[in-house]
Amino acid sequence: MPYCKAAGLFAADGDRARGAAHLQARAGGGGLGNAAERDPALVVADIRNGYISRASAREAYKIVVRDDVSVDVEATQALRAGE
Numbered sequence: 001m002p003y004c005k006a007a008g009l010f011a012a013d014g015d016r017a018r019g020a021a022h023l024q025a026r027a028g029g030g031g032l033g034n035a036a037e038r039d040p041a042l043v044v045a046d047i048r049n050g051y052i053s054r055a056s057a058r059e060a061y062k063i064v065v066r067d068d069v070s071v072d073v074e075a076t077q078a079l080r081a082g083e
Contacts, residue, residue, distance in 0.1 A: 036062040036080055040071040 043061045046052045047069055057063045064075035 035060050038063075040073075040076060044069060044071060 038061050040061075040063045043052070043057050043063050044065065047054060047057060047065060052060075054065045054069075057065050058079070062076065062080045064072040064079055066072050
């Protein structure tokens, strides 16, 4: 029987009665604004919480994160400036 950790629910074929509600939780979304303008501290928090990888931080948010999960400010500024 599949388990949805985010919702804390089990679901199996035939478990729902006619007219019962169905909850489906999905991650992601379009976001708001330019990703390359996001506060680096918020991106680092997402890395630490396991939401994104360091590679995603660089590709999507143009943030250079060191091995110790701190922001390389100079490298981030250069990346965001297109250097």
